[in-house]
Amino acid sequence: MNTSASTSLSTTAAPPSKVCADCQVYRAARLKKLGVAVDKWDYIVALAGNPNTGKSTVFNALTGLRQHTGNWPGKTVTRAEGGFEYAGRRFKLVDLPGTYSLLSTSVDEQVARDFILFGRPDVTVIVVDATRLERNLNLALQVLEITDRAVVCVNLIDEARRHGVQVDDRQLARDLGVPAVPTSARHGEGLPALLEAVSEVASGRLICRPHRLAAEPPAIRDAVRELRARIQAAYPHLPNVRWLALRLLGGDEHIAEALRRGEFAGLETESRLEAADASDAQPQLTVP
Numbered sequence: 001m002n003t004s005a006s007t008s009l010s011t012t013a014a015p016p017s018k019v020c021a022d023c024q025v026y027r028a029a030r031l032k033k034l035g036v037a038v039d040k041w042d043y044i045v046a047l048a049g050n051p052n053t054g055k056s057t058v059f060n061a062l063t064g065l066r067q068h069t070g071n072w073p074g075k076t077v078t079r080a081e082g083g084f085e086y087a088g089r090r091f092k093l094v095d096l097p098g099t100y101s102l103l104s105t106s107v108d109e110q111v112a113r114d115f116i117l118f119g120r121p122d123v124t125v126i127v128v129d130a131t132r133l134e135r136n137l138n139l140a141l142q143v144l145e146i147t148d149r150a151v152v153c154v155n156l157i158d159e160a161r162r163h164g165v166q167v168d169d170r171q172l173a174r175d176l177g178v179p180a181v182p183t184s185a186r187h188g189e190g191l192p193a194l195l196e197a198v199s200e201v202a203s204g205r206l207i208c209r210p211h212r213l214a215a216e217p218p219a220i221r222d223a224v225r226e227l228r229a230r231i232q233a234a235y236p237h238l239p240n241v242r243w244l245a246l247r248l249l250g251g252d253e254h255i256a257e258a259l260r261r262g263e264f265a266g267l268e269t270e271s272r273l274e275a276a277d278a279s280d281a282q283p284q285l286t287v288p
Contacts, residue, residue: 031062031195032085041083041092043202046119048112048143049127050136051098054155056080057185058127059095062195077111086195091202094121102142103250110254116146117240118263122202125194127153130160130167130182140176144210145243150178151197158184177209216246223249235264 049055063082080095096115097108116124126143128136133154140152154167173180179197183190200206216224227245231238238244244264247255258264 031192040090042089043091043122044119045091045093045198045202046116046121046124047093047095047127048116048124048139049098049153050100050129050139053098053127053129053136054185055098055127056095058125058153058155058183058191058194059093061185061188061191063093077107087199089199089203091198094119099139101139102146113146114254116143118258121147122149123198124150125153125198126150127155130154130157131163131165133167141211144176144178145212146240148208148210149201150208150210151194151201152176152178152180153185153194154180154182155185157182157190158187175211177211179206179208212242220249231259238264 047055047059059080059082062084064084077097082093082095084091084093094115096112099106099109099112102109102113102116115121124143124147126140128140144150152172154169154172157167160167167182169180169182179201181190181194181197183194185191197206201208215221224242224245227248228241231241231244235241244255244259248259
């Protein structure tokens with residue numbers, strides 16, 4: 001064989017260019033669907049959303065149509081888990097019950113709320129219906145009150161186009177303070193961009209600044225301030241103190257009992273460690 005030809009054939013392929021690394025085809029190629037084979041993982045991703053938003057379709061598209069099902073501890077609500085590998089990292093995906101809110105008026109709502117708060121997923125993907133965006137944003141805003149690490153998956157974007165509905169995902173991301181990715185999960189559209197956003201948030205390369213209510217109603221402002229001070233005195237590094245104060249004022253017995261049992265002590269330790277890691281990581285991008 002010709003020496004020059006042999007050398008050409010044995011040469012290692014060059015790494016992808018910046019343009020290639022940003023393209024949808026390259027991102028999709030970095031996805032490996034693991035189904036239920038997730039013995040070890042680098043990140044946990046929660047999948048939240050209203051019923052009938054295509055949340056299960058997103059789950060199946062990422063995990064390969066396979067899932068491990070069981071019940072949440074002490075509940076009759078089904079728990080579905082799966083996994084995928086992306087960019088060399090393994091992700092465990094937990095499909096939360098479809099709910100319209102997190103106010104804990106039903107078992108499904110309590111399970112979803114508790115996992116986001118106590119399970120501390122590295123990313124919460126909020127699946128919303130592009131054709132009913134206003135209705136779905138109620139849950140999205142509630143999730144953003146609990147966690148800073150979220151990605152909004154604007155699913156069924158093909159249905160929205162068919163009905164003449166246009167979604168400005170860039171403006172939505174600016175308004176919410178977290179990435180917003182338009183997708184059509186059943187056709188695979190937008191999934192590479194969704195994977196990239198999840199990876200960026202999970203790894204800390206992208207820091208979110210979620211939209212939250214600027215102020216409480218005057219009638220409860222003093223009570224919220226007093227409760228926040230008491231919770232912060234007991235747990236100085238605990239996140240979501242304002243949200244906890246609001247839930248206590250709303251008569252949420254589950255949150256009150258968790259405080260009495262000291263369940264927030266573990267969250268406080270994790271938050272302190274995460275803050276230290278974040279200060280060393282020097283993230284590359286911040287969502288305003």
